[in-house]
Amino acid sequence: MKNVAIIGAGISGLALANKIGHIANVTIFEKSRGFGGRVATRRMDDFSFDHGAQFFKVRDPDFKEYIKPMIEEGIIDIWRARFVEIEKDKVISSRLWGDDPANYIGIPSMSSIGKFMSQSLNIKLSEQIAKIEKHDIWELFNEEGVFQGKYDWVISTIPPVQCMQLFPNIREIYSDIEKHEMSACFSLMLAFDEDLNLDFDAALVKGTDISWISCNSSKQSRGKKYTILAHSTNKWASEYINHDRDWVKGYLCKELSKIIKKDISEATYTGLQGWRYANAKKQNGQKFFIDKEQNIALCGDWFIQGRIESAYISGSQLGNELTNELA
Ligand SMILES: Cc1cc2nc3c(=O)[nH]c(=O)nc-3n(C[C@H](O)[C@H](O)[C@H](O)COP(=O)(O)OP(=O)(O)OC[C@H]3O[C@@H](n4cnc5c(N)ncnc54)[C@H](O)[C@@H]3O)c2cc1C
Secondary structure: OEEEEEEOOEHHHHHHHHHHOOOEEEEEEOOOOOOEOOOOOEEOOOEEEOOOOOOEOOOOHHHHHHHHHHHHOOOEEEOOOEEEEEEOOEEEEEEEOOEOOEOEEEOOOOHHHHHHHOOOOOEEOOOOEEEEEEOOOEEEEEOOOOEEEEEOEEEEOOOHHHHHHHOOOHHHHOHHHHHOOEEEEEEEEEEEOOOOOOOOOEEEEEOOOEEEEEEHHHOOOOEOOEEEEEEEOHHHHHHHOOOOHHHHHHHHHHHHHHHHOOOOOOOOEEEEEEEEEEEEOOOOOOOOEEEOOOOEEEOOHHHOOOOHHHHHHHHHHHHHHHHHHHO
16 A cells, blocks of 8 residues: 555545545644644633634535534534624624524534544644655655655645745645635634623624624533634734734724623633634635646645635545545
């Protein structure tokens, strides 16, 4: 069997590994401590925040089929949220999210999805790949320069800018990589002992520097505290991603308070996560890249759109293509 290295254990990397795991020796390298990438959860003692992806939709028939076992095992469920649209600080529409189309979430957290997908895969966590070299075959090295093995194929699932830093020659192989842009996002996380009694569970916000507010604790099994999660707009975050984080937190708290018209100074926990590469605009081109002479491939949501489903499609379709190469 051929040896394949996948860089990144986000949804695209895991979907890919699930497709080719039975026909190749697959090793996944993941720089963080957990699986799932941007489908992430910040855990406290008795509460948690889905501070990356909030929920997901399923339109692709293959993805629909893929998540069935997760639904059956209770890893995925529908979020029947009271949803509103807000213009500045006014609610302009409201409705209850139902079962069709469903908005799915992981149970008890979004990170349960990556955990489920990573079962029986060979994943090296907390292992950041810092150098890739091609000799007779590919050689990988971590941040300390420690050799991480030789591979027939190397597949990157990481955002394009990081991919170009890791592997500068990629521009010569796939020149379009420079055209793929990703934007930033801040996640503001607040926990309270008392219920704030908001009259929504999920809100799409327009006309402010905050684009999304959810009552995270309205999702099933999210712990004991009342928790609120707000996302900045991608535009605002891309401008302020290098600013002082306390300043960003303070600014977003003020914005949030204005929108929901509540005093949030009683929060018992206030956290902030800055995502430098959070979102990718909708693309209409190829869903992955593969070079069958160099034995290198790329996949990730950024080929399609910044969505969980897009990450799955990119990874699994690359997996289908690779099946012929690896068999
Ligand atoms: C704030 C936010 C909100 C979102 N909301 C939604 C939503 O509501 N619905 C939705 O469908 N989607 C949402 N998304 C988008 C969704 O999370 C992504 O589309 C999807 O998770 C991308 O998966 P991926 O595998 O392509 O990339 P990633 O999840 O980014 O996976 C790449 C992985 O590579 C790892 N990595 C990077 N560099 C290295 C290296 N050198 N060595 C080893 N590992 C490395 C990273 O740690 C990461 O785990 C949101 C994203 C963010 C950030």
